[in-house]
Amino acid sequence: MAQEGSRPLVGVGVVFLREGKVFLARRQGSHGEDTWASAGGHLEWGESLEECARREAWEELGVEVRDLQFLCFSNIIAYDRHYVNVEFLGDIGDQEPALVEPDSFAECGWFPLDDLPQPLYVAISHGLDSLRTGRRYHPEV
Secondary structure (H helix, E strand, O other): OOOOOOOOEEEEEEEEEEOOEEEEEEEOOOOOOOOEEOEEEEOOOOOOHHHHHHHHHHHHHOOOOOOEEEEEEEEEEEOOEEEEEEEEEEOOOOOOOOOOOOOOEEEEEEEEOOOOOOOEOHHHHHHHHHHHHOOOEEOOO
16 A cells, blocks of 8 residues: 555546447556456646546547546545546547557457456446446445
């Protein structure tokens, strides 16, 4: 775990749905390795949450996000990290995500919401729970 006195990081993620399926990629080379997630990363200085979600989707998956809908925020203490995380649902139309950063993700694909690969990255798990239940806040795990 991080040193005592350090502050949580701010993470932002974006979930893509199409015809009852969610796009997921298996993380590699970072915390949460071998878990399934979507695009996301750290909020940068002076950046809005929405700008961050769009930037991460472009940098990691090569897709341009149109509309964004707030899903949830979470206090996540996992993978030896502490994050305050915000998840959005993003509209990418008919664009097909691709692994633009192959060092960050391995395999990927569209998965039915009722048959997801495991294990899920904690942040995407919260985002998908919010889609199903409407729950907007996920306290410490």
